[in-house]
Amino acid sequence: MTECNAVLIGKKPIMNYVLACITFFHGGAKEVSIKARGRSISRAIDVAEVVRHRFLPEIKIKKIGIGTDQLSPEQEGDSTTNVSTIEITLAK
Numbered sequence: 001m002t003e004c005n006a007v008l009i010g011k012k013p014i015m016n017y018v019l020a021c022i023t024f025f026h027g028g029a030k031e032v033s034i035k036a037r038g039r040s041i042s043r044a045i046d047v048a049e050v051v052r053h054r055f056l057p058e059i060k061i062k063k064i065g066i067g068t069d070q071l072s073p074e075q076e077g078d079s080t081t082n083v084s085t086i087e088i089t090l091a092k
Contacts, residue, residue: 009036
């Protein structure tokens with residue numbers, strides 16, 4: 001089975017997500033993915049920077065992926081909505 005070390009960013013305070021990333025790394029993970037979409041993208045970037053600069057300076061950014069998700073309409077007659085996404089992969 002593959003490990004899924006992903007932190008999904010939402011509306012909680014930044015330090016909650018930073019603690020999740022640090023917990024993954026202290027648990028032996030070699031990589032952690034930080035995923036966000038829409039307005040949470042800036043929070044995801046802040047999480048990655050706080051982890052790297054304040055807590056684990058040996059962590060490097062391995063990959064950054066950006067894209068767009070198409071959300072299906074919730075009501076009839078609405079068109080699909082595009083939402084920007086980001087995935088930041090941190091590695092030891």
